[in-house]
Amino acid sequence: MSAGDFYFAINATFRFIHDTWGKEALISYWTSMAREYHAGVAARFQEGGLDEVQRYWADYFAHEPGGDVQVSQSQGAVEIDVRECPAIRWLKDGCREIVPYYCAHCHYVSTAIADQAGMRFRLEGGGGVCHQTFYHGEG
């Protein structure tokens, strides 16, 4: 079981870095985390390709508390259909003030992971409902 209250700390961490050092510092934090802490994930994606991307995210969202996320692969891309984001749901249920740039971390972290793996990443939507795509090439 995951401790959903950790979403409170993630939200607070983003606010602390943003309010103390600014937006660029927060982006640097996200991209550094992706390049360092998530280097192993990028290596898995590079080695295993889109099949591994699909496996990773399907397993990842299955172990987050709540949410409604479908992960599929078709036409050279892995599609992550976030119908209800577990983080946004938990924060809303906890009556927390969600930082307005919360969803941007998915863009910056996953773009940096994809970049290391020789892939591309696209994020559409936000606020608890979004569509994320990992793919090869210019697409």
Add this chain to the structure above:
Amino acid sequence: MIGVQDFIGYYDWTFEYLRRSYGEQAVRDYWVRAISQDSQIHARELIGGKGFDGMYEYWAHTLEMEEAGYTFDRGEDYFRIDMFDCPSKGHLIRRGLAAYHDYCEHCMGWVKPLMDDAGFVINHEHNHAGQCWWEMRRAADLVEAPPPVGGSHDVRLLPQWPQEKHDLFLNSERVEDDDGV
């Protein structure tokens, strides 16, 4: 997405990132402002409003959620936790993660300011191996020494309790070793 299932790993990584980017004081500020005063406002509300009852309510919820190994003890004048399997430090040990030089310090980093504001003092010791004890008392109820070892649940009775490095806090202040560390 940054989720909660591997939160402890990048929590530890974040401490080290802040230290190397902005200095050690930034890590301390992070524990106070981001964790104690923002993330853990629910703990502040419970403990500030209900005292020892709030401590029980908060830690019973959070330690169950984190699947910790622990016992509680309560008296008129104290609330005590014996942690024999810290889920947080245990996660790092099992995965060989140690980005920041003193992960365990974060607990006092956020709990002490909360207890200061709520009118309690902390007596606490951890062994950097996933075991620790905590005893919260009212602010005026100061002690001169750690409580004597007692009761079958006292974490200090465990064979793994002795470790090379321990950190001890009495009345919410660090007790320095004879050599000043």
